Amino acid sequence: MTATTTLARPVSAAAAPAARSRRRGHVLPTLVLMLGALYCLVPVAWVVIASTKSNSELFTTFTFAPGTGLVENVRDLLAYGGGQYGQWVLNSLLFAGFGAFACTLISTMAGFALAKYSFPGRQLVFYAILGGVLLPGITLAIPQYLLMSEIGLAGSYWSVLLPSLISPFAIYLARVFAGSSVPSDTIEAARIDGANDARIFTAIALPMMIPGMVTIFLLQFVSIWNNFLLPFIMLSDERMYPLTVGLYTLLSKGSGTPSLYSLAIIGAAVAIIPLVVMMLVLQRYWRVDLLSGGIKG
Amino acid sequence: MSTVTEQTPRRRRRWVAPYGFLLPAGLLYLAFLAIPIGYAVYLSFRGLRVSGGGPFGVQEETWVGFQNYVATFTDPEFLAGFGRLAIYGIIAVPVTLGLALTFALLLDLPRVAGARFARTAIFIPYAVPGVIASLLWGFLYLPSTSPLNYLLRRLGLDPVAVVEGGMLFPSVANIAIWTGVGFNMIILYTSLRGIPGEVYEAARLDGANEWHIAYRIKIPLVGPALVLTGLFALIGTLQVYGEPTTLRPMTNSISQTWVPLMKIYRDAFVRDDLSLAAASSVVLALGTLVVSVVLLRLTQRRSLGVS
Numbered sequence: 001m002t003a004t005t006t007l008a009r010p011v012s013a014a015a016a017p018a019a020r021s022r023r024r025g026h027v028l029p030t031l032v033l034m035l036g037a038l039y040c041l042v043p044v045a046w047v048v049i050a051s052t053k054s055n056s057e058l059f060t061t062f063t064f065a066p067g068t069g070l071v072e073n074v075r076d077l078l079a080y081g082g083g084q085y086g087q088w089v090l091n092s093l094l095f096a097g098f099g100a101f102a103c104t105l106i107s108t109m110a111g112f113a114l115a116k117y118s119f120p121g122r123q124l125v126f127y128a129i130l131g132g133v134l135l136p137g138i139t140l141a142i143p144q145y146l147l148m149s150e151i152g153l154a155g156s157y158w159s160v161l162l163p164s165l166i167s168p169f170a171i172y173l174a175r176v177f178a179g180s181s182v183p184s185d186t187i188e189a190a191r192i193d194g195a196n197d198a199r200i201f202t203a204i205a206l207p208m209m210i211p212g213m214v215t216i217f218l219l220q221f222v223s224i225w226n227n228f229l230l231p232f233i234m235l236s237d238e239r240m241y242p243l244t245v246g247l248y249t250l251l252s253k254g255s256g257t258p259s260l261y262s263l264a265i266i267g268a269a270v271a272i273i274p275l276v277v278m279m280l281v282l283q284r285y286w287r288v289d290l291l292s293g294g295i296k297g
Numbered sequence: 298m299s300t301v302t303e304q305t306p307r308r309r310r311r312w313v314a315p316y317g318f319l320l321p322a323g324l325l326y327l328a329f330l331a332i333p334i335g336y337a338v339y340l341s342f343r344g345l346r347v348s349g350g351g352p353f354g355v356q357e358e359t360w361v362g363f364q365n366y367v368a369t370f371t372d373p374e375f376l377a378g379f380g381r382l383a384i385y386g387i388i389a390v391p392v393t394l395g396l397a398l399t400f401a402l403l404l405d406l407p408r409v410a411g412a413r414f415a416r417t418a419i420f421i422p423y424a425v426p427g428v429i430a431s432l433l434w435g436f437l438y439l440p441s442t443s444p445l446n447y448l449l450r451r452l453g454l455d456p457v458a459v460v461e462g463g464m465l466f467p468s469v470a471n472i473a474i475w476t477g478v479g480f481n482m483i484i485l486y487t488s489l490r491g492i493p494g495e496v497y498e499a500a501r502l503d504g505a506n507e508w509h510i511a512y513r514i515k516i517p518l519v520g521p522a523l524v525l526t527g528l529f530a531l532i533g534t535l536q537v538y539g540e541p542t543t544l545r546p547m548t549n550s551i552s553q554t555w556v557p558l559m560k561i562y563r564d565a566f567v568r569d570d571l572s573l574a575a576a577s578s579v580v581l582a583l584g585t586l587v588v589s590v591v592l593l594r595l596t597q598r599r600s601l602g603v604s
């Protein structure tokens with residue numbers, strides 16, 4: 001909230017007469033954008049403030065007034081279920097980190113093959129991927145569970161990790177990016193020099209595709225980190241839950257025991273902060289133009 | 298797409314290479330997309346039949362034809378779920394896209410103060426998982442913790458309940474809008490940045506103002522990006538699950554079968570009717586596919602770069 005006012009200040013300070021006529025046209029756009037920013041930041045500000053409140057303060061003091069229970073809340077959170085919360089964070093990191101990393105490699109290889117080789121069945125593979133883009137994972141979660149339980153994997157880490165390794169959208173993006181960033185002439189030159197396909201991929205294509213790979217990694221990281229239904233269905237052991245499912249169970253237990261509400265709130269605050277920070281730090285490595293550039297066809 | 302032509306003598310190995318690169322993705326695709334779909338279709342035609350009669354009859358799993366599909370399509374709760382989804386989607390999708398486009402156009406105006414800050418701030422909710430977003434908004438809605446109600450009470454007015462009655466749908470949709478606006482805004486904004494500046498210069502020389510440029514040039518040119526964001530918003534709508542499930546403990550207005558996926562989850566895991574859940578999953582998946590294809594056809598643009 002304070003950031004809004006500090007950043008809005010230069011507008012009023014820049015009241016040089018020369019700029020006045022140009023500036024007048026900009027008051028409304030800035031105002032609308034600031035309202036948008038306010039709308040997006042208020043819930044985040046709320047959870048940070050609410051996590052400082054003790055249980056009694058939560059329901060009695062003004063929503064945006066800070067409380068006195070921060071230390072106690074953190075202690076309760078860390079102590080809950082014998083350190084379960086820390087386990088949830090580690091699980092989320094494992095699922096999202098390893099899952100996104102492997103998915104990025106697998107998708108990059110597939111996208112490179114689709115963009116740079118012509119081979120029988122290429123069109124078929126591409127349509128299969130497109131069909132997969134239009135039909136994303138969540139509807140599949142229940143059939144995936146049924147199959148996993150048939151082969152005895154339901155309830156294991158693998159049951160959440162393996163399905164998140166395949167993302168048709170990531171393959172689609174990798175194909176777009178390979179097409180635009182790896183020149184065919186370079187590949188041909190390397191081939192004439194005697195490089196084989198594996199070497200061409202690792203030594204030439206891969207380094208050129210890194211900006212695209214970072215984007216795919218981040219998109220996949222966020223989507224696995226945010227996933228709820230798949231781990232909710234697959235896992236039954238509370239210690240294997242990722243943050244989303246863990247916090248959900250805290251909240252649903254909380255409707256019976258309101259003391260768990262402040263745990264859910266500080267748990268949510270602690271869960272958001274690292275991801276927001278990661279977002280801000282990695283923002284400039286994002287190549288979202290890849291998304292909008294690719295869809296121009 | 299340019300393709301490497303075959304010139305060197307090592308043809309055979311080259312012919313194998315693309316399949317090698319596709320192998321891991323292909324295996325995973327089979328294992329976690331194709332086979333589960335096939336299995337769900339198979340299950341959807343099976344069901345438990347009691348043979349022998351009476352309360353002590355033996356349950357047997359047999360082929361039941363389209364019985365599960367008939368049950369799905371005649372189930373008032375499942376259909377009501379789609380009805381609720383439609384109301385939710387009619388609010389969430391246009392508002393998300395409208396706000397995203399508005400913010401993207403404003404960010405693209407020359408020299409707008411605070412644009413960088415606003416862009417980052419509006420993008421932040423994308424990093425917040427749907428379940429956590431529902432938790433945050435749930436508390437902002439909850440009468441005992443809502444800031445709105447605090448003010449109303451201070452003013453001596455009656456508190457309002459926002460996850461009940463007519464406010465229920467906008468309140469649930471608001472969560473999706475909050476998490477979705479930033480990502481869509483960034484896609485539209487980058488697509489706007491890709492338009493060459495000369496296009497605007499010509500229009501400005503002809504006396505067009507910023508509003509005309511936005512309406513006549515920018516919006517038509519980001520059309521393909523709008524179609525894509527619209528498509529993902531629509532697919533996202535059909536998959537709604539976590540948000541209403543998280544809000545459920547906070548209100549009496551959200552039933553166990555409020556949206557189709559919640560009903561499918563209950564059939565599969567609470568009632569143990571896997572066949573019915575499989576049939577409903579197939580219906581939902583086919584529905585998603587049909588809606589996507591129809592949207593792409595209607596807009597008649599090669600939005601996904603199909604060659």
